[in-house]
Amino acid sequence: MLEVAEVAKSFGGLRVLTDVSFTAPAGEVTALIGPNGAGKSTLVNLISGYLQPNAGRIQLDGEELTSRPAAKVFKMGVSRTFQVTGNTAELNVFECVAMAAYRQSKDFSTVNRIAEEQLRAFGLWRYRTRRLGDIPTAMVRVVDFARGMASNPKLLLLDEVMAGLTPAEVDVVIDQVRACRDTGVAIVMIEHVLQAVTALADSVVVLNNGQIIATGSMQDVSRSEEVRAAYLGRAATT
Numbered sequence: 015m016l017e018v019a020e021v022a023k024s025f026g027g028l029r030v031l032t033d034v035s036f037t038a039p040a041g042e043v044t045a046l047i048g049p050n051g052a053g054k055s056t057l058v059n060l061i062s063g064y065l066q067p068n069a070g071r072i073q074l075d076g077e078e079l080t081s082r083p084a085a086k087v088f089k090m091g092v093s094r095t096f097q098v099t100g101n102t103a104e105l106n107v108f109e110c111v112a113m114a115a116y117r118q119s120k121d122f123s124t125v126n127r128i129a130e131e132q133l134r135a136f137g138l139w140r141y142r143t144r145r146l147g148d149i150p151t152a153m154v155r156v157v158d159f160a161r162g163m164a165s166n167p168k169l170l171l172l173d174e175v176m177a178g179l180t181p182a183e184v185d186v187v188i189d190q191v192r193a194c195r196d197t198g199v200a201i202v203m204i205e206h207v208l209q210a211v212t213a214l215a216d217s218v219v220v221l222n223n224g225q226i227i228a229t230g231s232m233q234d235v236s237r238s239e240e241v242r243a244a245y246l247g248r249a250a251t252t
């Protein structure tokens with residue numbers, strides 16, 4: 015279980031997060047939602063060690079993640095999806111997942127075994143020789159999951175993985191997120207696509223102006239006037 019307690023972050027004089035506390039249990043999806051600039055990415059960067067908080071604590075299964083460097087946080091079981099584009103577009107699907115597995119083991123046959131297991135689990139085995147640059151975006155997102163899971167994480171952080179997908183593709187990726195969750199991993203997901211949040215979130219944390227304004231089920235938070243005014247009303251009309 016991830017525990018975030020009273021976390022604050024400022025950039026110079028700009029206060030981006032204030033007194034943020036929530037938990038994300040193993041085997042559940044916790045969605046982080048809120049308007050642009052609310053502080054969601056900053057929070058994920060703090061959890062994954064890419065930024066350090068000014069105050070507060072972050073723990074995973076009782077172990078302190080606070081202020082540890084990203085490489086150490088990764089070793090402690092925190093994995094995040096990557097935008098698999100740019101340089102990696104030339105790699106094939108197998109190489110991409112094997113690269114992530116290599117962070118779990120340096121033994122060649124173990125790396126190949128882990129990569130094969132993940133590719134089969136995600137229905138990607140027959141695409142293993144395809145270049146990432148040549149497969150549809152939805153498939154690239156599934157490769158992202160296979161990569162994220164190849165390091166056998168306790169916590170998987172997903173940053174807007176549904177962005178730019180068609181509703182049918184969103185359904186495919188929703189199934190993959192469920193498959194990850196069902197392995198017992200804790201998932202924290204920043205997501206603007208409400209179709210995905212509604213389908214997946216066991217609990218929702220709503221951020222606005224760097225503060226949590228509501229937590230609960232999607233049904234609970236959608237009833238909050240403050241949430242509707244800050245985010246959902248606007249999201250529903252755009």
Ligand SMILES: Nc1ncnc2c1ncn2[C@@H]1O[C@H](COP(=O)(O)OP(=O)(O)OP(=O)(O)O)[C@@H](O)[C@H]1O
Pocket residue numbers: 025028030048049050051052053054055056057
């Ligand atoms: N490195 C930084 N230096 C200064 N300000 C920053 C930095 N990173 C983020 N901010 C500011 O912090 C605030 C929160 O940004 P953040 O990206 O965390 O929001 P967000 O909720 O993820 O937004 P979005 O949905 O648009 O991704 C914004 O005002 C942003 O300009």
